[in-house]
Amino acid sequence: MTDADGMTVAILETDAVLCLSLELAFEAWGLRLLSGGSVMALLRAVQRSGCRPDVLVADLAHGCETMFPAWVEQIQAALGRTVPVIVTTGNRTRKEAAALLERGWLLLEKPYAPETLRTVVESLAETPGHGAVPGRPDPL
Numbered sequence: 001m002t003d004a005d006g007m008t009v010a011i012l013e014t015d016a017v018l019c020l021s022l023e024l025a026f027e028a029w030g031l032r033l034l035s036g037g038s039v040m041a042l043l044r045a046v047q048r049s050g051c052r053p054d055v056l057v058a059d060l061a062h063g064c065e066t067m068f069p070a071w072v073e074q075i076q077a078a079l080g081r082t083v084p085v086i087v088t089t090g091n092r093t094r095k096e097a098a099a100l101l102e103r104g105w106l107l108l109e110k111p112y113a114p115e116t117l118r119t120v121v122e123s124l125a126e127t128p129g130h131g132a133v134p135g136r137p138d139p140l
Helices: 016-028 039-049 068-079 097-102 114-125
Strands: 008-012 032-036 055-059 085-089 106-109
Touching: 008 016, 008 039, 008 068, 016 032, 016 114, 032 039, 039 068, 055 068, 055 114, 085 114, 097 106, 106 114
Parallel strands: 008 032, 008 055, 055 085, 085 106
Antiparallel strands: none
16 A cells, blocks of 8 residues: 555546546546546536545646646645646647746656556655645645
8 A cells, every 4th residue: 555545636637538548547546536628627526526636737738828827726726725736748848847847846748658647646645745835835
């Protein structure tokens, strides 16, 4: 049993096939995945589930890059606590990567295998204070 067993992961991703495959894989590993193709859809899924996500995975290509940090902050605020953020991207030349890393967010390049995402999630679960974002206290 790892620290990640029983964790809930929220994913903001428009690719329904990717979400379904990740959901099946995560279920087999004892993890729960809540997904939404928009911020509001994800928040509704979280609310319906009654679960508090432990990690947020968000696709950088989800929408307007200038709005991305605000969307992540909106999700964090709705969750009522700070959770670790894994940003997925298929563009390896993003100059915004440094700014995202400065926020304490992890980057995961697409395409990735579900096992790779699982490994990153598990590494966050095994890190003390994994919910904290540098420079911002965790409200819980």
